[in-house]
Amino acid sequence: MIELxxxxxxxxxxxxxxxxxxxxxxxxxxxxxxxxxxxxGQCGACTVLVDDRPVFACLLPVGAIGERAVTTVEGLxxxxxxxxxxxxxxxxxxxxxxxxxxxxxxRAEALLRRTTTPTEEEMRAAxxxxxxxxxxxxxxLRAVRRAAVARGGGxxxxxxxxx
Amino acid sequence: xxxxxxxxxxGLLVAFTLAPAVHAQTGGxxxxxGPPTVAPDLAGTLAKFPDLDAWIRIAPDGRVTxxxxxxxxxxxxxxxxxxxAADELDVAFDRIDLITADTGLTPNxxxxxxxxxxxxxxxxxxxxxxxxxxxxxxxxxxxxxxAATALFTRDGAVLDGKGRSASYADLAGTTSLAVRARAxxxxxxxxARRVIGRPVPRVDLPAKLxxxxxxxxxxxxxxxxHARVLRGPSxxxxxxxxxxxxxxxPGVERIVRRGGFAAIVxxxxxxxxxxxxxxxxxxxxxESGANAPxxxxxxxxxxxRETQTIxxxxxxxxxxxxxRLSARYDRPYLMHGAIGPSCALALFEDGRLxxxxxxxxxxxxxxxxxELLAMSAERVRCVHREGAGCYGHNGADDVAxxxxxxxxxxxxxxxxxxxxxEQEHGWEPLGPAMMAQLDGNLDASGxxxxxxxxxxxxxxxxxxxxxxxxxxxxxxxxxxPATPPKPIPQPNGGGDxxxxxxxxxxxSRVVSHFLPDMPIRVSALRGLGAHLNIFxxxxxxxxxxxxxxxxxxxxxLAHLDDSRAAAVIRRAATRFDWQGYRAMPHRGRGFAFARxxxxxxxxxVALDVERVPDEGRLIVHxxxxxxxxxxxxxxxxxxxxxxxxxxxxxxWSAYESAGHDGTRRSDYDWSTYPxxxxxxxxxxxxxxxxxxxxxxxxxxxxxxxxPTAAALANALWAAEGRRSRSLPVARSSAGxx
Ligand code: FES
Ligand code: FES
Numbered sequence: 001m002i003e004l005x006x007x008x009x010x011x012x013x014x015x016x017x018x019x020x021x022x023x024x025x026x027x028x029x030x031x032x033x034x035x036x037x038x039x040x041g042q043c044g045a046c047t048v049l050v051d052d053r054p055v056f057a058c059l060l061p062v063g064a065i066g067e068r069a070v071t072t073v074e075g076l077x078x079x080x081x082x083x084x085x086x087x088x089x090x091x092x093x094x095x096x097x098x099x100x101x102x103x104x105x106x107r108a109e110a111l112l113r114r115t116t117t118p119t120e121e122e123m124r125a126a127x128x129x130x131x132x133x134x135x136x137x138x139x140x141l142r143a144v145r146r147a148a149v150a151r152g153g154g155x156x157x158x159x160x161x162x163x
Numbered sequence: 164x165x166x167x168x169x170x171x172x173x174g175l176l177v178a179f180t181l182a183p184a185v186h187a188q189t190g191g192x193x194x195x196x197g198p199p200t201v202a203p204d205l206a207g208t209l210a211k212f213p214d215l216d217a218w219i220r221i222a223p224d225g226r227v228t229x230x231x232x233x234x235x236x237x238x239x240x241x242x243x244x245x246x247x248a249a250d251e252l253d254v255a256f257d258r259i260d261l262i263t264a265d266t267g268l269t270p271n272x273x274x275x276x277x278x279x280x281x282x283x284x285x286x287x288x289x290x291x292x293x294x295x296x297x298x299x300x301x302x303x304x305x306x307x308x309x310a311a312t313a314l315f316t317r318d319g320a321v322l323d324g325k326g327r328s329a330s331y332a333d334l335a336g337t338t339s340l341a342v343r344a345r346a347x348x349x350x351x352x353x354x355a356r357r358v359i360g361r362p363v364p365r366v367d368l369p370a371k372l373x374x375x376x377x378x379x380x381x382x383x384x385x386x387x388x389h390a391r392v393l394r395g396p397s398x399x400x401x402x403x404x405x406x407x408x409x410x411x412x413p414g415v416e417r418i419v420r421r422g423g424f425a426a427i428v429x430x431x432x433x434x435x436x437x438x439x440x441x442x443x444x445x446x447x448x449x450e451s452g453a454n455a456p457x458x459x460x461x462x463x464x465x466x467x468r469e470t471q472t473i474x475x476x477x478x479x480x481x482x483x484x485x486x487r488l489s490a491r492y493d494r495p496y497l498m499h500g501a502i503g504p505s506c507a508l509a510l511f512e513d514g515r516l517x518x519x520x521x522x523x524x525x526x527x528x529x530x531x532x533x534e535l536l537a538m539s540a541e542r543v544r545c546v547h548r549e550g551a552g553c554y555g556h557n558g559a560d561d562v563a564x565x566x567x568x569x570x571x572x573x574x575x576x577x578x579x580x581x582x583x584x585e586q587e588h589g590w591e592p593l594g595p596a597m598m599a600q601l602d603g604n605l606d607a608s609g610x611x612x613x614x615x616x617x618x619x620x621x622x623x624x625x626x627x628x629x630x631x632x633x634x635x636x637x638x639x640x641x642x643x644p645a646t647p648p649k650p651i652p653q654p655n656g657g658g659d660x661x662x663x664x665x666x667x668x669x670x671s672r673v674v675s676h677f678l679p680d681m682p683i684r685v686s687a688l689r690g691l692g693a694h695l696n697i698f699x700x701x702x703x704x705x706x707x708x709x710x711x712x713x714x715x716x717x718x719x720l721a722h723l724d725d726s727r728a729a730a731v732i733r734r735a736a737t738r739f740d741w742q743g744y745r746a747m748p749h750r751g752r753g754f755a756f757a758r759x760x761x762x763x764x765x766x767x768v769a770l771d772v773e774r775v776p777d778e779g780r781l782i783v784h785x786x787x788x789x790x791x792x793x794x795x796x797x798x799x800x801x802x803x804x805x806x807x808x809x810x811x812x813x814x815w816s817a818y819e820s821a822g823h824d825g826t827r828r829s830d831y832d833w834s835t836y837p838x839x840x841x842x843x844x845x846x847x848x849x850x851x852x853x854x855x856x857x858x859x860x861x862x863x864x865x866x867x868x869x870p871t872a873a874a875l876a877n878a879l880w881a882a883e884g885r886r887s888r889s890l891p892v893a894r895s896s897a898g899x900x
Contacts, residue, residue: 016433023433032381033374035551037502038584039436042833045502074374086372093364093799096807097237097552098371099378099503124841131833133502134237134552135810137844139803159846 002062006031007075017063021055022046024062025072033073033102037131044130047103048072054110054129073102076109085109088147089140091163096134103130108144116153123148123155197232197273197526204346207286208232212270215298216340218291219248225319225332227252227259229288232272233280234264234523234547235367238864239800240280242366244288246358246796250351251292253316254331256358261366264525264547274524274626276555276687277655278763278862281796285860293351294344302338303329353856360856362799367549379521379548380506384577387508388416389432391439392565392580393425394634395447397589397828398684403446412438419572422640426569426580439583447827455825456682460493460598460889463619468676473653473662479669482612484604486710492601492699494890495820497594497688498836503551504587505558509570510577516543516570520563521550527628528560532567534643535630543567554811556626556686557591558582564633585831590634593821594688595621595681597658599699609711611722613670616700620658621678622648623691650677651691655760661693661869664700665758666722683823689811690868693759695890697869698816698876701755702888705877715754715877716741725758727791727855731767732756734789734851739769749773750784751881755873759866765791765853766866768809772878774893781817781893783845786871791853793861801863802850808867809848814839816872817893 004011006029013028020039025031025048037045039058046058049071077083082090085108095101104127111118111126118126123144132140138160145155145162154162202213212218220228229248235241241261249256262268264275272284296316303321304311306329314321322328351359371377393409395402404425410418414434415427427442429435456462508519516538522528525545533540545563553559566580582590602615630636631643651657659675688694708718716736723729736742736754744752750773758765768788774781786809792801818837822829830836876887 015431019433023431026381027383027432030383031374032376032378035378035380035503036581037504037551038832040584040832040834042584043502072374073372077373079369079373079375082369082373089372090364090368093362093368093803095237095365095368095371096239096803097502097549098368099237099501099551101372102374105372124844127841131502131838131840133500133554133811133838135807135814135839136803137810137839137841138806138848141841141844 004062004065004070005067006070007072013062015062018061020058021048021060021062021065021070022057025057031072031074035099035102044103044107045100047106047130049106049110052110052113054107073105076105084150085112085147088150089143092139092143092146094136094139094143096136100130100132104132104140108147111144112148112151116148116151117156118148119156120159197271202343205344206290208270208272208283209287209290209344213343214341215291215294215344217270218288219295219340221331221335223332223336225258225330227254228262229259230262230269231284231288232264232270232526233284234275234525235549236275236523237549237552238804239365239797242363243281243796243800244285245366246361246363247285247289248292250356250359251289252296254319256363258319265544266525266529267544267546271526273526276523278759278864278866281860282862285796289350290348291344293348295340297348298338298340298342299331299334302334359796360798360854363797365800377549378503379508379519379550380503380581382508382519382548382579384508384510387577387579388428388430388573389435390426390428390566390569390578390580391435392582392586393427393439393442394586394590396443396585396831399450400447400827401450402443403448404442405445409438409442412441414438419569421568422638422642424568424635424638426565428569428573428578436583449826455823456596459495459596460491463596463598463678466678467680468619468678469650471650471675471677472672473659473675474671474673476671479612482669483606484612485607486605487602488706488710489600489602490703490706490888491598492695492702492888493598494596494695494698496596496683496685496823497815497819498588498821498830499554499557499591499594499688500836500838501551501553501557501587504582504584505562506550506579506581507563507566508577508579509563509566511570511574514542516567518543518545518563518567519548520545520559521548521553522559522563523553523556524626527626528563531560531627531630531633531636532564535564535633535636535639536567536571554689555594556624558587560627561590561634564635568635568639588831588836589828592625592684592686595623595658595685597692597695599662599695601699601703603703603707605707605711609713611666611668611707614664614668615672616662616664616696617674617676618659618662618692618696619676619678620692621681621685622650623657623660623687624651625684625686648679648681650675654762656692658692659696660691660760661696661700661757663761665725665728665761667724668722690865693757693865694812694815694868694872697755697757698872698890701757701870701873702876702886705880706886719756727765728756728758731765731789731791731853734853735767735769735787738789738849738851739785739787741769744771746881749776749882751878751883753874753876753878753881755870755877757866757870759862763862764866766805766870768867768870768874770874770878772875772882774879774882779894781843783813784847786845786848788849788867789851789853790863790866791855791861792863793855793858795852795854796860798852798854801852804864805850805867806848808865809871810839810844812868812871813845813875816875816890818891820891
């Protein structure tokens, strides 16, 4: 039995410790925000936070997490009470198919926990491990800029004006 | 109670414009277009399903259910269709529930493709809703013994303005909607609309952004088993599997086998994926008859071809030409590259099969699966559930066939089958490689006096219409034959989509070379042939403009006699400040225009692009577009589609090319098929929507693909003085992370 600290609570799963976190989240804990995209650490669809860092949940064995806090997009807010990053994504209508978006939100959250005043380049570099095939990049970047402002900071040199 | 006279139904009946005339229903040619037209006087798909209760039902609690045979592919159609229904019915937007593509519930609207959802289904729902509103008003009139023209509607109720009101829920109890729609029912007048034309937020995003189950991938049914299919590395290969050894791998509970089709089944995903990778180690063989396409684009010229002249016009046969230009343009095979690999669930119970699928065409898929399983179609139900964006025919249908085959072997057990990333890259049908040859003649005044366009292409649709079009259908024994590829006829066109110029050239000849033999599995990719044809046409316009010494924008306007085309060109040029642009070293501006399919949305785009010396990296400083989609149901939805189309086309056109080593594909994940990442995304994108209230909806989802490719090449020419006629034009700076 593996014990995990997920979204502020304790979760248990009876799985092989080599199982990547993504499968435990989706199949055992019913947390569907993180998505399977490649299983190879190439697309970021599975991104969640472990402590405050973004990780590819498709690669990280649950047995290696220990006490560290796992935060998924479910832990950031709900449809009724979205968190500030989710709200920024909704305000910018940042999503087409939306499949990549939970990973984007997790990655943006990790960036903003590190700094709320990144440069445009730093923001883009932080988001770069996550792929979007719908081409929603511009809206995702607008949402991150907006969320930075909502957290009391802001992108230092935004490439587009912030709403 | 106050209401102005003009809101009264009677006033509306005379003041409203009539519903738009029936739009030509060609079904897009991208797979089945659905059943035949039975009521040609009715608009959109109402012409095929004229009864109102096929589209709209009202529950005793007043909630309204709207049915559409189209699927949400991530383009926002659920929101737009609900907007149309809410306004035309006069019901609050949040009281509308939408049921999308489900063979058990919704009208058969064929395939959701070709940017035709609002033209077909949106038009049907809007007109059906207007009919229902009128019927309910008539029911109230009969009840109160007054004329319907004296009544009006508001927020789900009919009112007489003197204090009497009846809710739709109440009236619906005694009003049958199982009646045929009338063609002459007026639509809501513009100034009475509350949600059409507004940037209503997408109804599906809150769930997707907070992690609620929203995709077929997220479905978990009680007692569900996972499955993975065993195949060779790519289309054109056969896997060599030691099934008895695979059966002993941990996590594999059983193997379902039908001839050359095999899948492993188990209760947990992770052990199955490990088993799948272990199984793949025993090798593969090239399928007999598989052959390499050879070096592109010349290989296309050597293929067997069926040639058709699709435009021939000699209005000024005796014109004198001063200069003649010719050029060839080509694109490689391209991948759809959905971020989520294809997935389906299937359950076979009591002799009936239900398949949950992200296919774009639940009806043709149902027919194909029924044939595959030798079942009657009545016993098969295909229900659309969202997947990752597909941009055309990817593995969605194949994986549904795979899941169905496994499910019928395991009655009563829900089966969830998901492809691996490697399978998605290796087996999805690619967007075909293409080549075009352009010829043009200028007269002494710098006018184009004759035009020639030839295009070479495989089919742009192998969407399933029969069992042999599914991968599993060709693996079981005896195998089903694949449906022979056919060209998609004009006016939509397939390989020749948008090959016919919209410009008013006095002499023009356009020839389509359809290549029936497919060395590589191909099918519909967003925009079909429009991507390469518009890239060629709009690059060549630039080349001719330069030869004539004219400004590219002014040159285009001089050859157009379509005022809506001119309007988007002017709007984009103004927003971009085309006149005021100051060139800088290694940096230039590029312009392009097209009307998608020559009958969809108009789009003009200007790009400001720099190629960083030595690095080769592209920086798209600005993209500015103007789009005319007819009446804009949801302007933000249009902007979202066009922004996305621009960015996706930049990725295709700048960086992408799917390789083949002679026997199999060479790209199995994102490491060798890099797509645009945030570092390469434009610095800024602006999309201006030119609204045309009262005009028919024009398909928008694919309109940016071609113009963006051409604007990129035109900008690079301006920046460097070198012409990029072969896509892709750059290399990704990101490489593999
Ligand atoms: S699914 Fe984890 S990086 Fe792609
Ligand atoms: S919104 Fe579809 S992949 Fe990003």
